[in-house]
Amino acid sequence: MGACFSSQNDEQHSLHDDSSVAGEIEPSSTKDANSDENSESNVVVISKDVQDLRKNPIYSNLDVFTYDEMKMATKFFREDDVLGGGGFGLVYKGIIDESVRSGYTTTEVAIKELNTRGIQGDKEWLTEVNYLGYLQHPNLVKLIGYCCEGKNRHLVYEYMAGGSVEKYLFQSGCKTLTWSRRMKIALDAAKGHLATYCDTYAFGVVLLELLIGRRAVNMRLPYDEVYLADWVRPILAESKKEGVRMIDHRMKGQYSYKTAFKVIDLAYTCIRRNPRRRPLMSKVVETLESVQTHDIVS
Numbered sequence: 060m061g062a063c064f065s066s067q068n069d070e071q072h073s074l075h076d077d078s079s080v081a082g083e084i085e086p087s088s089t090k091d092a093n094s095d096e097n098s099e100s101n102v103v104v105i106s107k108d109v110q111d112l113r114k115n116p117i118y119s120n121l122d123v124f125t126y127d128e129m130k131m132a133t134k135f136f137r138e139d140d141v142l143g144g145g146g147f148g149l150v151y152k153g154i155i156d157e158s159v160r161s162g163y164t165t166t167e168v169a170i171k172e173l174n175t176r177g178i179q180g181d182k183e184w185l186t187e188v189n190y191l192g193y194l195q196h197p198n199l200v201k202l203i204g205y206c207c208e209g210k211n212r213h214l215v216y217e218y219m220a221g222g223s224v225e226k227y228l229f230q231s232g233c234k235t236l237t238w239s240r241r242m243k244i245a246l247d248a249a250k251g252h253l254a255t256y257c258d259t260y261a262f263g264v265v266l267l268e269l270l271i272g273r274r275a276v277n278m279r280l281p282y283d284e285v286y287l288a289d290w291v292r293p294i295l296a297e298s299k300k301e302g303v304r305m306i307d308h309r310m311k312g313q314y315s316y317k318t319a320f321k322v323i324d325l326a327y328t329c330i331r332r333n334p335r336r337r338p339l340m341s342k343v344v345e346t347l348e349s350v351q352t353h354d355i356v357s
Contacts, residue, residue: 121188121202121203121204121205122203122204122205122215123204123205123206123207124155124160124204124205124206124213124215125206125208126206126208126209126211126213128155128159128160128206129153129170129172129206129211129213129215131158131159132153132154132155132159132168132170132215133151133152133153133170134153136149136151136172137151140152140153142169147171147173147174147183147184148171148172148173148174149171149172149174150169150170150171150172151169151170151171151172152167152168152169152170152218153167153168153169153170153215153218154166154167154168155168155215166203166217166218167217167218168203168215168216168217168218169215169216169217169218169219170213170214170215170216171213171214171215171216172211172212172213173211173212173213181212182278183276183278184207184212184214187202187214187276188202188205188214201216201217202214202215202216203215203216203217228268228269228272235272235307235309235310236269237310237313238310238313238314238352239313239351239352239353241269241270241310242322242347242350242351242352243351244269245265245266245269245322245347246344246347246348246351248262248265249262249340249343249344249347250344258340259329259334259337259338259339259340259343260288260329260330260334260337262329262340262343263288263325263326263327263328263329263330263337264287264288264329264330266322266325266326266329267287267288267291267326267330268287270305270306270307270322270323270326271287271291271305271306271307272307272309273287274287275287275288288330291305291326291327291330292327292330292331292332295323295324295326295327296327299320299323299324299327300320302323302324302326302327303316303319303320303323306319306323314352318350318352321346321349321350322346322347322350325338325343325346325347329343
């Protein structure tokens with residue numbers, strides 16, 4: 060669960076992901092052997108532990124909740140309010156209001172609780188806070204805050220009544236999103252006020268998720284594949300054709316090779332390590348507008 064594009068109906072999906080969202084956050088030491096884009100400019104120093112997280116001014120916009128507040132917000136983690144779950148733990152619908160924290164505007168939230176007996180643990184919890192806590196944008200459902208008290212770990216997100224794209228991209232047994240739907244989601248996401256090169260990087264990671272159908276961060280994968288952008292970048296630097304072959308097989312036959320090549324190339328330019336070599340969002344919008352279809356191959 061992560062940065063999300065809000066959704067109220069079938070035409071406006073939301074995007075929930077484990078997305079890499081900061082412009083030059085570098086969680087791994089992976090470097091491109093085939094490119095000259097190993098710029099260290101605009102690097103965001105990520106937090107290595109909870110103490111470091113609390114001192115880092117980048118995350119001063121996040122609310123830090125107590126475990127008691129998490130219990131009150133979820134009515135003591137009532138089973139009827141479970142929204143879903145996974146390797147990380149259960150996700151509860153909750154409400155944070157005056158009864159939870161004095162002076163707090165009533166806010167519907169989704170609270171993800173770390174399963175302390177699970178396989179992912181503190182490392183993934185901290186990774187999500189590092190990635191999702193950095194980006195704030197009007198078109199993105201935001202990470203509101205977190206709880207880190209004793210062994211208890213929670214992430215508090217804005218609640219989305221319309222569901223999320225995550226369900227259709229990553230959950231088995233669900234009808235997948237078509238190529239045209241994914242391109243519409245990408246275009247809608249690229250429009251609002253995304254203006255900086257860091258935003259362009261974040262968008263590029265989102266676009267890769269839509270194209271390849273893999274989470275931006277998946278701690279269950281081999282080390283060199285955990286971070287989608289780091290894994291894909293050197294492959295695309297060497298061959299965009301290989302990138303086309305990586306497109307989610309569930310969309311086979313729904314797009315032309317020319318169109319797929321253009322979008323893969325766009326995603327690559329957005330995640331370049333050197334921020335100055337990334338495209339402006341106006342160019343991103345222009346490219347995505349040129350590939351819009353209506354569930355037919357053009």
